[in-house]
Amino acid sequence: MGQRLVVIGGDAAGMSAASAARREQGPGKLEIVAFERGNYTSYSACGIPYFIGKDVARADALIARTPEEFIRNHAIDARTGHEVLGIDLDRRAVRVRNLREESETWEGFDQLMIGTGAVPVRPPLPGIDAEGIFGVQTLDDGLALRAALEREQPRRAVIVGAGYIGLELAEAMCAWGVEVTVVGRGEAPMLPALDADMADLVTGAMRGFGMNVRLGEAVTAFEARKGRVHAVVTEQGRIPTDLVILGLGVLPNTVLAAEAGIPLGPTGAIAVDQRMRTGVDGVWAAGDCTEKYHRISRRHVRIPLGTHANKEGRTAGINIGGGYATFPGIVGTAAMKICSTEVARTGLGELEAREAGFEPVSAVVESTTRAGYYPGARPIRTKLIAERGSGRLLGAQIVGEEGAAKRVDVLSVALWHGTPVEDLLNMDLAYAPPFSPLWDPVLIAARKTWDKVAAGR
């Protein structure tokens, strides 16, 4: 008999690793067991807001592979309803609780893959445990919220947090005809992912969609009546509501790793190398529970995103299975949509650039997604951030409508290569009137940024 791989966590990172390891090694050589606390494996967590917002009719559509499919097609023993309680590195075993049968066993491993993901931030505020306050992290959470919406038909909802997930959930609430209030602690939404000048566009768009947006306002408590939330209390006032959704972001779920003595990095997430090895031999980690290497700031960061989790999981799995793969880091690309407004960013924002020791210059240009005369041309604002002197591209931000966000990928690839903005001026980007103005917004932004770099030389 061959080796045994134990995977903790049935989400993107864990199951990508399991699948990649299986592709490298047949069942006779590698036994794979995955333990998932919840009821589902391998689903699109990023799709949950669209299930809540009724763009996706059934939760099934978000599930890439069920436990049965893992067993049948991949010989991966995926067990839902199983919580890992502890890791014993000396025994090379994990303690597992079967939540349905309420029994516990020790499960030995030769190799261990930690894909424990992230836990949503849940501030210890008075009243936070009232009924009607939802966090949305797992598919089980999403199902619970959607069931509540159908059952209770709330008139008003407050979203606490104005980051990616908060804004996606604000859009989702609009689909239910609910009066939406978004409360954010920062002076603009999506800080620090967006610079304030770009974030202000998002605020304007949200108000245009009929949302109440309250910024620079910290929530201090939740008021309940008969155990059910009926108002959010902030430093500035009181917002009556029927429903609260917490969108305050997530923290890496590192409890098991930390307790076992697996080293964490400076960000508090699990430290891994490019092959996704932790500091302990035969123990791997991937996904939201790990640090990522940022190729522009050259620092380790915490960025919980499914796209990284999948790539890291695949990398870990190939290496676990005896192959060779590396995950070379990230450049900080992200995109989201709120109603008809698309937002994307990559690299470093102006503040992030300064914090990382760069002296940034930037330029912002207004353009359209198609030739101005072509039907369906929509506004797009593009900001580039470059290093003074060298002119090296440091980051980019885009706010616009249909067709805007994915253009950030051009800048992501340029960042990957350390391209100076001067080289972007004449980049051979696709042009036809249905797809772009004659001068692509990225090229115009590069020209304006280059003008500033040149003027400062």
Added chain:
Amino acid sequence: MGQRLVVIGGDAAGMSAASAARREQGPGKLEIVAFERGNYTSYSACGIPYFIGKDVARADALIARTPEEFIRNHAIDARTGHEVLGIDLDRRAVRVRNLREESETWEGFDQLMIGTGAVPVRPPLPGIDAEGIFGVQTLDDGLALRAALEREQPRRAVIVGAGYIGLELAEAMCAWGVEVTVVGRGEAPMLPALDADMADLVTGAMRGFGMNVRLGEAVTAFEARKGRVHAVVTEQGRIPTDLVILGLGVLPNTVLAAEAGIPLGPTGAIAVDQRMRTGVDGVWAAGDCTEKYHRISRRHVRIPLGTHANKEGRTAGINIGGGYATFPGIVGTAAMKICSTEVARTGLGELEAREAGFEPVSAVVESTTRAGYYPGARPIRTKLIAERGSGRLLGAQIVGEEGAAKRVDVLSVALWHGTPVEDLLNMDLAYAPPFSPLWDPVLIAARKTWDKVAAGR
């Protein structure tokens, strides 16, 4: 008084050069005169098919700047209805005919900018001069065709040529409720821009849109009745029609340059260096009349595209005005749309790669433009071509629906940097369900291509 710049041609290249030169030098230092044979300056030639197809209501919308605006806002003396008949390099003067007044003058220059563009291919076939046979190159041509469509309400139209312009015009004819037949000489449309496997998708889409597509069929004559075309004759048969549109591509318009002894390059277009200097001191050229340097094949090519013409014109103008700019070449990016099908390509196709001395490997993947479960997800097929051994990306082709074409830019930027497909595997491209599947089609294509490269090592 300062120097005098004479510009031949009022289209993208010439007027971009004039404008850029003016930004570098004020009117007191540089006099600028531009001669344009037709009635319009600085319009979007790429927009003409959309004016013909009624997506754009008025031709005015295609005009970026009128002669009056050039005079008023830029002190550029733009004269339409003026044809340059010859260049005398010894006298440093051009012979100009005022087509309205039927008068001729010599116009001296210190610097000369040649932006004579391209002329449509018009094969000397029997009957080609019959009424009802249209070429579409200039805005005047577009106005004539649209007027004919309104006046004559044809039932049937034949497009001769299955390249970019032929396909765009086929779409335009659909808007008039006309029965469309596209006749192409090659075995697939868009050769050699697309490889045959990708081009076959386009053929299928065209038939799905109700077009008749006849491939591998050469036109031999046009039949006329009372001077009016009523059938297209091919090697295989006879196609009755009310209207014919020639979409056979263009050739560089080099007559004036060649007669004056300005050196042409191996492709037959005007040879220029990276600053857009011709082989004659003080004589510059840009746009469709010039060769371009292809950064992947490392050969000179003829690629008539407005996006290159504008960049080259701007480069020439900066240099003419005393600044410094270079145009570093192209990687062969292009995109087009036919009804709901989007097509894009960059770099070298498989045949082109072989001709350029590379040994290519390739992979094709099917995916969707958004997460499969997200509303509006559309099919996208992505093909990557890489060099065997090194794994260096050589080219890419995309055929899909809404949201497909512009993704080629990611690959264009990667080509620019000589990226190996292995490095593309983990590229940090934007992911959110409305914009992409979790694994972006480009990443999946890179993985499949890399698998083939690795297998061949």
